[in-house]
Amino acid sequence: MPIIILGRDGIINDNPDHFVKSADQWQPLPGSIKALAALSAAGYQLVIATNQSGLALGQFDLDDLEAIHAKMRAKVEDAGGEITAIFYCPHGPEDNCRCRKPLAGLLDAIEAEFDTSLHNCYLVGDKLTDLYLALEKGCKPVLVKTGAGEQTLQHLIAQPEPRLATTSVFADLAHFSDFILPQ
Template identity: 80%
Template sequence: MPIIILERDGVINDNSDPCVRSATEWHPLPGSIEALAALSHAGYQLVIATNQSGLALGQFDLDDLEAIHSKMRTLVEDAGGEVAAIFYCPHGPKDNCRCRKPQAGLLDAIEAEFDTSLHDCYLVGNKLADLQLALEKGCQPVLVQSGEGVLTLQQLVENPDPRLAETKVFKDLKQFSQFVLA
């Protein structure tokens, strides 16, 4: 089954400031749960790849993160879909780790776990780091304008990167899912 890689915050759920710290603060964006369920039902394996520096910064703990992910998974399952896996970087921005996007460590781990190449799979994000990661691993970069997506699109217009010229841009995850399923 083909894999779709997705950022969590700002793509699937609202991204509160400075971060989502608990399951009660985690709120899906309109249409995102249904979009995930539809993609899953169509045979796509949905894998979340997300930076969660709030762990390193002490803004929440591992139990909080697991509760957030449990809530998300339950909502997707209740809608008839499944999240195949969730990979996260627990490090802070200054830790210089290999798993913090735009570094490729999370995608390397996904390839190892699923024993596959992610080349040409969709990578859906709302930040420049997501798009840069897609390029590094040969994925198809997809920008959604939710979360920080509008700001990212503005950055791309003001400072065009020819490597990102073919990036597909959608209003939100729901519109992306409609494109994939059409």
Template identity: 70%
Template sequence: MAIIVLDRDGVINQHSDDHIRSADEWVPIAGSIEAMAQLSQAGHQLVIATNQSGLALGHFDLDDLEAMHAKMRALVEDAGGEIAAIFYCPHSDDDHCRCRKPNTGLLDAIEAEFDTSLHDCYMVGDRLKDLQCAVAKGCKSVLVKTGCGERTLRSLIENPDPALIETSVFESLAQFSEFVLR
């Protein structure tokens, strides 16, 4: 089964510049849950890789994060799919850790957990650091225009990055899913 790595905020659920702080604030983007269920049903293993600096900054605690993830898992399961795993970086930029995207520590952990290589797997995100992480690990980088995606796309048009030239762009996770399932 092929692994598809998904960022969380702005890809699966609505983005907030002030952090998603609770399960109540965690609201899926229209079509994202169904898209995940369809990908899962088609045999893809969905793995979430998300920076969650709100933990380090004290905006929410581990119980809050686990409640958000339980809600996400339940919605995907209710739609007939499954999330294989969720990996998150609890650090802030100031911590200079190896797991905070664009560093590849989260992807390294996924490879170790699943005893596989993510080379040529899809990695879907809405921010430049998601795309940079994907390319650094040899994944196929995918930008969705939801969340910060429109802003990221404008930035890439204004300041092209040769390393990201092969990034695919989709309106949403739902459109990406349709592409993969064709």
């Protein structure tokens, strides 16, 4: 089954104040849960790859993060889909770890876990770090205009990056889902 890699904050859910700190605060973006369920039902394995520096910065703890992920998984399951796996970087920007996007450590871990190459799979994000990560591993970069996506798009228009010229841009996760799923 093909894999789709997705960021979390700003792609699947709202991202208030740069950190979602609790399950109560986690709110899906309009259409995102239905889109995930449709992608899953069509046979895609949905794998979340997310930087969660709020752990390192003390904004929330591991129990909070697990509760957020449990809520997200439950919403997708209630809609008839499944999130196959969630990989996260718990480090802060100054920790110089290999798993913090745009470095490829999270994707390396996904490839090892699933014993596969992510080359040519879709990677959906809202930030340049997501798009550069896609390039790093030979994935197809997809930019959604939710979260920081509109700012990222404006940056790319003002300062074109030739390596990102083939990036697909969609209004949101629902529009991406509509694009890749047969009608």
